[in-house]
Amino acid sequence: MTYRNERGALECPACSSQKTKSMSRRRGQELYECLGCGALFGTLTDLAESYARVHGGWCQCPGRATESGMIESRYFDFSGSDGLGVLRRHGWYDPRCKGITQVG
Ligand SMILES: [Zn+2]
Numbered sequence: 001m002t003y004r005n006e007r008g009a010l011e012c013p014a015c016s017s018q019k020t021k022s023m024s025r026r027r028g029q030e031l032y033e034c035l036g037c038g039a040l041f042g043t044l045t046d047l048a049e050s051y052a053r054v055h056g057g058w059c060q061c062p063g064r065a066t067e068s069g070m071i072e073s074r075y076f077d078f079s080g081s082d083g084l085g086v087l088r089r090h091g092w093y094d095p096r097c098k099g100i101t102q103v104g
């Protein structure tokens with residue numbers, strides 16, 4: 001989802017930083033990367049496009065399950081249409097393999 005504070009400024013949902021970089025120039029599409037923590041968030045016209053950034057499956061990198069902190073995780077929060085309605089995907093992912101490390 002795209003988050004804005006009371007004054008209408010874009011805000012990272014993970015760290016509240018207002019330093020963000022737009023990742024999409026397409027009409028009706030809002031996708032941002034936080035320059036503070038690397039979170040990806042925004043509103044997509046088609047939610048399916050978010051799977052190119054964060055895969056649907058779990059991160060399988062060694063150490064994921066046993067030693068937290070070994071895998072660098074970043075927050076993601078996308079909303080968009082799946083053709084039937086607006087859905088939201090959010091959680092944490094590993095930016096190297098793009099697999100999910102934590103849901104929600
Ligand atoms: Zn952030």
Ligand SMILES: [Zn+2]
Nearest residue numbers: 059061094097
């Ligand atoms: Zn991984």
